[in-house]
Amino acid sequence: MSRIGKIARRTFLFGAIAVTGGAAFGYYKMVETPPNPLLPDTGAALNAYVIIDTSGITIVAPRAEMGQGVQTTLAALVAEELDVTLDQITVIHGPPAKAYFNQALLGNAIPVIEYQRKPWVHDAAEFVGNAAKFLNLQVTGGSTSTRDAYVKMREAGAQARQMLIEAAAKRLNVAANSLRTEAGTVIAADGTTIPYTDLATDAAALPARNVTLRDRSDWKILGTSQPRTDMVAKSTGTATYGVDVRLPDMRFATVKMNPKRSGMRGFDASEALLMEGVEKIIDLGDGVAVVATNTWLAMQAADAITFDWEDATYPADTEAQFAIIEQAFNGEPNSTARDEGDVESVPAAITAEYRVPFLAHATMEPMTTTALFTGSALELWSPNQGPILVRDWCAKAVGLEPEQVTVHTTLMGGGFGRRGEYDFAVLAARVAREMPDTPVQVTWSREEDMRHDFYRPAAIARLSGTVQDGKAVMLSADVAAPSCSHQAMERWLGRSMGGPDTELVAGVYDQPYAIPNYRVRGYKADLDVPVGFWRSVGASYGGFFFDSFIDEMAHAAGRDPLEFRLDLITPEHAPSAKVLEAVRDMSNWNSPLPSGVGRGVAFSYSFGTPVAQVIEVRDTGRGIKIENVWIACDPGVALDPHNIRAQMMGGCIYGLSAAIHGEITHTDGEVDQFNFPDYDGLRMASCPKIEVNVLENALHISGVGEPGTPPAAPALANALFSLTKQRPRSLPLWRDYSFV
Amino acid sequence: MARTLTINGTAHAVDLPDNVPLLWVLRDALHLTGTKYGCGVAACGACTVHIDGEAVRSCQVALGDVWGAVTTIEGIGTPDAVAVVQQAWIDHQVAQCGYCQSGQIMQAAALLAQNVAPTDDDIDEAMNGNLCRCGTYPRIRAAIHDAAKKLQEA
Ligand code: FES
Numbered sequence: 001m002s003r004i005g006k007i008a009r010r011t012f013l014f015g016a017i018a019v020t021g022g023a024a025f026g027y028y029k030m031v032e033t034p035p036n037p038l039l040p041d042t043g044a045a046l047n048a049y050v051i052i053d054t055s056g057i058t059i060v061a062p063r064a065e066m067g068q069g070v071q072t073t074l075a076a077l078v079a080e081e082l083d084v085t086l087d088q089i090t091v092i093h094g095p096p097a098k099a100y101f102n103q104a105l106l107g108n109a110i111p112v113i114e115y116q117r118k119p120w121v122h123d124a125a126e127f128v129g130n131a132a133k134f135l136n137l138q139v140t141g142g143s144t145s146t147r148d149a150y151v152k153m154r155e156a157g158a159q160a161r162q163m164l165i166e167a168a169a170k171r172l173n174v175a176a177n178s179l180r181t182e183a184g185t186v187i188a189a190d191g192t193t194i195p196y197t198d199l200a201t202d203a204a205a206l207p208a209r210n211v212t213l214r215d216r217s218d219w220k221i222l223g224t225s226q227p228r229t230d231m232v233a234k235s236t237g238t239a240t241y242g243v244d245v246r247l248p249d250m251r252f253a254t255v256k257m258n259p260k261r262s263g264m265r266g267f268d269a270s271e272a273l274l275m276e277g278v279e280k281i282i283d284l285g286d287g288v289a290v291v292a293t294n295t296w297l298a299m300q301a302a303d304a305i306t307f308d309w310e311d312a313t314y315p316a317d318t319e320a321q322f323a324i325i326e327q328a329f330n331g332e333p334n335s336t337a338r339d340e341g342d343v344e345s346v347p348a349a350i351t352a353e354y355r356v357p358f359l360a361h362a363t364m365e366p367m368t369t370t371a372l373f374t375g376s377a378l379e380l381w382s383p384n385q386g387p388i389l390v391r392d393w394c395a396k397a398v399g400l401e402p403e404q405v406t407v408h409t410t411l412m413g414g415g416f417g418r419r420g421e422y423d424f425a426v427l428a429a430r431v432a433r434e435m436p437d438t439p440v441q442v443t444w445s446r447e448e449d450m451r452h453d454f455y456r457p458a459a460i461a462r463l464s465g466t467v468q469d470g471k472a473v474m475l476s477a478d479v480a481a482p483s484c485s486h487q488a489m490e491r492w493l494g495r496s497m498g499g500p501d502t503e504l505v506a507g508v509y510d511q512p513y514a515i516p517n518y519r520v521r522g523y524k525a526d527l528d529v530p531v532g533f534w535r536s537v538g539a540s541y542g543g544f545f546f547d548s549f550i551d552e553m554a555h556a557a558g559r560d561p562l563e564f565r566l567d568l569i570t571p572e573h574a575p576s577a578k579v580l581e582a583v584r585d586m587s588n589w590n591s592p593l594p595s596g597v598g599r600g601v602a603f604s605y606s607f608g609t610p611v612a613q614v615i616e617v618r619d620t621g622r623g624i625k626i627e628n629v630w631i632a633c634d635p636g637v638a639l640d641p642h643n644i645r646a647q648m649m650g651g652c653i654y655g656l657s658a659a660i661h662g663e664i665t666h667t668d669g670e671v672d673q674f675n676f677p678d679y680d681g682l683r684m685a686s687c688p689k690i691e692v693n694v695l696e697n698a699l700h701i702s703g704v705g706e707p708g709t710p711p712a713a714p715a716l717a718n719a720l721f722s723l724t725k726q727r728p729r730s731l732p733l734w735r736d737y738s739f740v
Numbered sequence: 741m742a743r744t745l746t747i748n749g750t751a752h753a754v755d756l757p758d759n760v761p762l763l764w765v766l767r768d769a770l771h772l773t774g775t776k777y778g779c780g781v782a783a784c785g786a787c788t789v790h791i792d793g794e795a796v797r798s799c800q801v802a803l804g805d806v807w808g809a810v811t812t813i814e815g816i817g818t819p820d821a822v823a824v825v826q827q828a829w830i831d832h833q834v835a836q837c838g839y840c841q842s843g844q845i846m847q848a849a850a851l852l853a854q855n856v857a858p859t860d861d862d863i864d865e866a867m868n869g870n871l872c873r874c875g876t877y878p879r880i881r882a883a884i885h886d887a888a889k890k891l892q893e894a
């Protein structure tokens with residue numbers, strides 16, 4: 001383990017935290033706990049989350065901070081039990097290591113509809129999740145971070161506190177139970193106070209014990225909104241993102257890869273080579289890197305290169321791509337993820353087809369990584385969501401062992417799923433290999449970023465349904481799309497993973513509706529346009545398909561759309577019914593609609609969190625304005641209410657931006673969109689007023705980063721229907737409606 | 741040709757071609773990385789700085805055209821001495837990923853310098869060029885109103 005230890009040590013030195021002479025505390029309770037990455041083979045106390053040295057207390061929050069506030073919340077879990085305040089600690093991402101595997105992410109993979117899980121199934125999911133450590137899934141995604149950390153990190157804090165108390169007891173020669181702790185100190189009955197920083201080395205030599213976690217009623221930090229630990233830096237321009245890494249003698253580079261996502265026959269860089277500031281042009285085989293003294297000079301030179309690209313392996317234009325997706329319906333279903341009653345026995349009264357386009361992530365910070373290759377080592381500064389993937393694939397790309405690679409995870413300017421890939425890091429590693437001993441930062445232009453994404457899949461849904469006596473009695477949904485799970489697993493693990501992909505039908509098969517005949521089938525389209533995980537993944541379109549069609553059924557039944565949903569959800573899942581009731585009350589749903597105003601409701605259950613939204617739109621005469629949004633969600637336990645509200649708003653705005661503006665189309669094998677003028681989002685003037693209520697009726701804690709997105713598009717579409725009596729069945733909406 | 745720019749009150753000699761945008765002079769030559777690249781085409785506002793007090797997109801101003809004193813996010817306040825507008829950002833916990841926020845804050849600071857009590861419409865107009873993919877707009881609006889109040893009291 002010594003090499004991992006070395007890697008960890010260097011990581012901390014980069015963060016200006018010296019661990020030498022300090023101590024790290026162990027977290028043991030789990031059987032076969034993976035080795036603690038924070039120390040070499042000293043055999044002293046192992047520890048994955050808490051480091052204390054003479055200069056202070058550091059907490060490792062091993063999930064990517066992409067803006068979702070996860071570092072603050074994860075640190076608060078440890079701090080609550082350790083008895084330190086958030087302003088006493090430094091929070092770091094930590095190194096890539098098995099100890100930080102994401103159990104909840106894989107636990108989610110078990111094929112039981114989540115809201116129907118009985119407690120034993122919930123436990124089974126946790127158990128399955130243990131496999132994540134063998135698959136090296138140290139990944140941030142699936143809205144799993146707090147769920148994964150909720151017990152683990154509190155226990156780590158409690159154990160460290162216990163060890164510090166015992167060390168103090170020994171030193172003062174008093175009974176451990178006569179001591180208390182507060183704000184990073186141990187306090188004796190006679191008032192003697194010893195700071196943790198003085199006790200750390202002694203404490204680390206002690207064994208960890210089983211601990212009892214504090215009752216929620218004793219929480220001081222958790223459950224109340226905390227100032228985020230990164231807020232001052234982010235408000236003063238002093239936070240270091242991936243693009244902000246500056247190393248001595250560093251060069252700036254950019255890349256141009258095939259926009260048809262295929263090989264390169266040749267290129268002509270004769271003009272670029274003569275351009276100012278250009279130091280090196282690197283033939284990457286499938287593209288070219290330009291190394292210069294300045295990023296902009298590199299980008300200018302890259303634009304001056306002419307290329308002979310190989311053709312795309314996928315159909316060259318959007319129409320042909322949709323034809324392939326449509327064809328999937330003719331084949332065998334990839335899954336029948338829900339099949340209750342017998343849909344074939346009930347004649348369909350309403351049918352509809354829905355379509356959504358490919359979408360880009362468009363993080364504000366474009367893809368980037370800084371790399372230094374020395375021949376025997378590779379060091380990376382990379383804003384990423386999967387550090388083990390980055391380490392291993394970069395090692396492979398430059399011909400080193402994973403142990404020879406150090407990954408520093410920087411802050412990221414948005415992730416939304418894009419940074420769970422590792423392509424941008426590998427490209428930087430390949431560039432660095434060509435210029436040993438010189439650090440190089442490879443930053444993509446916005447255009448390169450937009451046109452070399454792993455897109456949210458385009459999808460088609462065919463739905464049919466029947467209502468009787470004001471209730472849905474039959475709903476059949478068939479969804480066809482390329483599989484982002486299969487593609488991503490192939491990229492992550494290097495081998496294809498066939499089989500049913502329930503992500504194809506997420507947001508459709510897993511909804512808490514008591515419909516006696518309810519069937520959902522997924523059809524995997526054989527289309528290799530690069531696709532990947534995009535905030536809320538399959539539910540991002542499944543939520544739109546399913547909830548829009550529920551709205552159609554409500555109108556066909558002549559019922560109030562909110563009451564119609566409530567009738568079907570109440571018998572199935574009480575916490576879900578509660579969020580609908582909450583938005584009904586918040587929005588004053590039953591008040592009469594003024595003329596020129598439309599109101600829509602949507603509900604979606606995703607990642608364990610039910611979310612309902614009501615949207616009000618107004619026809620201003622110059623276009624439609626989204627005026628108000630009311631959101632209610634239930635993550636089980638609200639660890640940080642302000643942050644949860646921020647995530648719900650952000651998730652909704654991300655969903656509305658995509659619903660109105662977002663579309664990635666292809667011509668001649670290349671993406672037609674280049675930059676924000678072609679791929680815009682909501683802005684200050686178009687952003688509605690948003691109110692959020694956080695409920696806590698659900699049985700288990702669940703995530704909040706993604707569940708705010710799925711209901712946004714259908715709530716808006718349903719509001720547009722209420723206003724215009726025209727049913728939007730395809731996105732983006734700007735094609736059929738004009739917005740202000 | 742070497743040029744001298746005044747940035748945050750300090751003179752900096754810069755030896756780069758005249759057509760290099762101010763954004764890239766700041767970031768890559770002077771290591772003032774608070775100012776961010778988002779689009780390079782005046783569509784996102786992440787690169788917003790002040791020249792003689794006026795908010796400009798630094799990705800659109802060539803080095804040779806810089807006509808006055810430049811102020812960047814690093815120049816209006818520091819973690820130990822934040823500006824009023826930055827304090828409002830902290831109080832409202834505005835940032836999510838935070839990448840757009842330097843530009844948002846510089847745009848807001850320029851607005852507040854001209855308009856001591858901006859209305860919602862004023863804010864819409866002034867801030868509409870600043871994109872935030874994380875969706876922090878409601879808190880940005882609240883922070884601007886709050887900063888305006890504090891500046892008037894001061
Ligand atoms: S980088 Fe200048 S406006 Fe986007």
Ligand code: FES
Nearest residue numbers: 837838872873874
């Ligand atoms: S806070 Fe992330 S882009 Fe604005």
